Amino acid sequence: MSEIAHTSNALVAWKECLNQIKDHVPFLTYHTWFLPIKPILLEESVLKIKVPNRFFIEWIDSHYKPILQKTVKKVLGDSGRLDYQVDQEQENIFSLDEETILPKSAPVIVPKKEEPAERIPSSLNPRYTFDNFIQGSGNELARAGAIAIAEKPGDTSFNPLFIYGGVGLGKTHLIQAIGNKIIANNPRAKVVYLSSDLFTVEFVEAIQSNKANEFSNYYKNVDTLILDDIQFLVGKEKTQDLFFHIFNTLHQSGKQIILSSDKAPKDLKGLNERLISRFQWGLTADVQPPDFETRTAIVMNKAESFGMSLPNNILEYIAHNVTSNIRELEGCLIKLLAASSLSSREIDFELVKKTVKEISTGRQINISIDYITHIVCEFFDVEENRVREKNRKKEVVTARQVAMYLSKKMTKSSLKTIGLHFGGRDHATVIHAFNTIEHQINDDLIMREKIENIRNKIELSVI
Ligand code: ADP
Ligand code: MG
DSSP states (O other), X not given: OOHHHHHHHHHHHHHHHHHHHHTTSOHHHIIIIITTOEEEEEETTEEEEEESOHHHHHHHHHHHHHHHHHHHHHHHOTTOEEEEEEOHHHHHHSOOOHHHHSOSSSOOOOOOTXXXXXXXXXXXXXXXXXXXXXXXXXXXXXXXXXXXXXHSTTSSSOOSEEXXXXXXXXXXXXXXXXXXXXXXXXXXXXXXXEEHHHHHHHHHHHHHTTOHHHHHHHHHTOSEEEEEOGGGGTTOHHHHHHHHHHHHHHHHTTOEEEEEESSOGGGOTTSOHHHHHHHTSSEEEEEOOOOHHHHHHHHXXXXXXXXXXXXXXXXXXXXXXXXXXXXXXXXXXXXXXHHHHHTTXXXXXXXXXXXXXXXXXXXXXXOOHHHHHHHHHHHHTOOHHHHHTTOOOXXXXXXXXXXXXXXXXHSOOOHHHHHHHTTSOOHHHHHHHHHHHHHHHHHOHHHHHHHHHHHHHHHHHHO
16 A cells, blocks of 8 residues: 555544544644644554654653544454554644643643744644535525635624534534635634533633733624534523623624524523523524435545545445435544554445444444334324324324334344334334335335435434
């Protein structure tokens, strides 16, 4: 394999490690100790990484060894391990004076020497651009609004821009793409991006060090404020108050505010009403799970950017079976790449099937027949009890059969168990329902879309 392939595999493997680590360590820890690590090379199952200085190695080794080892083995297999290397260039920038950087208790962000304040710099990821954001029916409005704002921040009626929707559907990508575009158009623009989680942590730290005013002034003076995952402010009264004032100041002076959330403003229970009403002043746009065409376009695009050349039937197979969100589509390709480079094996249909299955069974554990029934009934507007009775009304029968079909597809329950959940019907009835729906999916495009829609709803809520 060429040097370039080794490097891109390293990037992909490390990205997958980061994805997993991110959910298991505090945000600051992640930023301080994991994001600065650079993957260099993946050879066999050894991932070579570059860290800013020797102290980094010691700190990581003494504090995060277990999670690192576990993650690396998960991503690269049992023989997977890391090989550290110190980045000579960076070592000169970082002070190695332990007094200044050795965290006493919790790790803290270590500012580079030349940075004047302790403020964390806006951490826009240059990878997120409009160019590599695929448009689909689920994100048209959000994308159009984002592009308009990127060209004229603060100068459209879309202020704030509020994007909401389930996990892995491109919210972070989109709002960071706005930031990147604004900076590309005007490198002097002060664009700050951060997660609401980090915003809260920073605020608490500022209060503790008597710098609350300074903190608030800092944010009141930006040109564009991008706050991701605003749902994290729920229940945090003080942070909400502060944000309210920042919001007003920015809005009054024509500065752009961009927000994302997992729910629509009105559904953010526990958030101050006055904030909720302000969130609705501008443009509120949702992102929905991608349809089959969009998924195919995304897999093709991502595969290309990972340097994978896969035949169309494999790409379509993935797009057909990994339906819940875009992060999983990406995850599937990363898994494939890792698996094939580890076993020096071509990505063939067998491997793809296995990987897709792993991804879907990884999720299935949490899905119950009752939950499926609940979502199906909601979708067809049928009372849940009806499907458990001997009701032969057309819409009830459809809901019952779809619920049985999805229970078979999405859980590991036996036909008998499924039958029991629907008023004690026998396994032959379940098989009949399964076959009926399977046929309808093949013959009827609308039915196929409906089932896909319901499936997405079920999957999204259990990730
Ligand atoms: P969210 O913030 O909604 O949870 P992310 O923005 O983190 O989702 O997206 C998850 C992953 O999927 C990211 O790697 C992102 O680049 C990718 N992604 C999401 N939507 C798209 C899209 N429309 N086109 C290309 N990549 C996308
Ligand atoms: Mg996000």
